[in-house]
Amino acid sequence: MxxxxxxxxxxxxxxxxxxxxxxxxxxxxxxxxxxxxxxxxxxxxxxxxxxxxxxxxxxxxxxxxxxxxxxxxxxxxxxxxxxxxxxxxxxxxxxxxxxxxxxxxxxxxxxxxxxxxxxxxxxxxxxYAVRMIAHKSSGITDFPDLAGKTVVTTAGTSDERLLRRLNTEKHLNMRITSARDHQEAFAALKDDRAVAFVMDEPIVYGFKSTDPHPEDFVVTGTPLGYExxxxxxxxxxxxxxxxxxxxxxxxxxxxxxxxxxxxxxxxxxxxxxxxxxxxxxxxxxxxxxxxxxxxxx
The missing domain is CATH 3.40.190.10 (Periplasmic binding protein-like II)
Structure with a gap:
């Protein structure tokens, strides 16, 4: 050159x-x-x-x-x-x-x-760590609490892969819903169509902080991994x-x-x-x- x-x-x-x-x-x-x-x-x-x-x-x-x-x-x-x-x-x-x-x-x-x-x-x-956001009133604190419940994540993400692997390995029998994007996933949580939204920690903190009622939500769970x-x-x-x-x-x-x-x-x-x-x-x-x-x- x-x-x-x-x-x-x-x-x-x-x-x-x-x-x-x-x-x-x-x-x-x-x-x-x-x-x-x-x-x-x-x-x-x-x-x-x-x-x-x-x-x-x-x-x-x-x-x-x-x-x-x-x-x-x-x-x-x-x-x-x-x-x-x-x-x-x-x-x-x-x-x-x-x-x-x-x-x-x-x-x-x-x-x-x-x-x-x-x-x-x-x-x-x-x-970052992969964790989840849930309604504070749900009493959910960690991933075993999701057994048998409907959980949402975002389609096409590494989080979806981690969540499905956890479901299989730990026999949690979660009903996993994959939303089109993060906003749609958080909306499913807000509307009680899912008990938790599993995603990258900074993303869920972002939704919590910008919600009109951030006090209603908690970011929780032992990290599924770091990425x-x-x-x-x-x-x-x-x-x-x-x-x-x-x-x-x-x-x-x-x-x-x-x-x-x-x-x-x-x-x-x-x-x-x-x-x-x-x-x-x-x-x-x-x-x-x-x-x-x-x-x-």
Whole structure:
């Protein structure tokens, strides 16, 4: 390449010293350059990661996605590059990526070993536990309490896989319902069509905090496991992987990631100024100090 690619080995990242020439581009960067637009997959209700606040898409993950877009603009020398957002769900995000309907998805997508068969994942930007939310009046405190009851989760998630495995291994005889998206799943809990909503801990805390009556709900349960969120893009695209990982790693090691975390998890967030009061965990602090793209399962 006429434009030197500088490897930042310490961070597992890379940046371009000057804008790349069109004939040197491959993969996603070439597609974006040729189309004149970068297409982001976004979520409607993955609070506080990627969600619609009444005006546009906002959130912790969305901010990271837009930081990546800024790096793409610099790399391609296209400061006026258009950004198009496409709403995705847990069920359709991967097919839309593989069908070139989106170029990048930074929402609340879990990086699992199984998913590596079809997609590539960036450095992790959030580590979490899988738990559940229930009505406080239900008396449910842990997963054995769900035996013989109707439980909801979101279709196409790693949580659904963990919940179904638990049901089989522990012979709980739960009736598991898979909702189209997180919002639909929480609505099933609120309407008493399910006694619990099993999902990523920060997601259920988000629904609890933004509900008109947060005191009616409790986040509970021994974690089914620990997992990580990452941005998702197409496999076999090393230049794009290096660009994305460079943005995430630099933000984490420079302290920007912790400031971004505090903005979305310990301070009032739009549109109603609700505070999730979800302090940075030691697991996430360690992740920020040592950026990596490893799945935990």
């Amino acid at each position: 006429r434009c030197a690619l500088v490897a930042l080995v310490a961070f597992g990242a890379a940046s371009l010293a000057c804008p790349a020439h069109a004939e040197e581009l491959t993969g996603t960067l070439k597609k974006i350059h040729d189309d004149g637009v970068v297409v982001l997959g976004v979520r409607e209700a993955s609070i506080p990661f990627s969600y619609f606040d009444g005006k546009g898409t906002v959130g912790y993950s969305q901010t990271i996605a837009l930081q990546i877009v800024d790096e793409i603009k610099k790399t391609l020398g296209l400061p006026q590059l258009k950004v198009h957002e496409v709403t995705v769900t847990s069920s359709n995000r991967t097919p839309m990526l593989l069908n070139n309907q989106i170029d990048l998805e930074c929402g609340s997508t879990t990086h699992t070993v199984e998913r590596e068969n079809v997609a590539a994942f960036s450095n992790s930007f959030f580590q 990580v969120y990452a941005c998702m893009f197409r496999k076999g695209d090393e230049p794009f992987r290096m660009l994305v990982n460079g943005v995430i790693a630099r933000g984490q090691t420079a302290g920007d990631a912790e400031r971004l975390y505090n903005q979305w998890f310990t301070q009032p967030i739009p549109p109603h100024g609700i505070n999730l009061n979800f302090p940075l965990s030691e697991q996430n602090r360690t992740l920020f100090a040592h950026p990596n793209d490893r799945a935990l399962d």
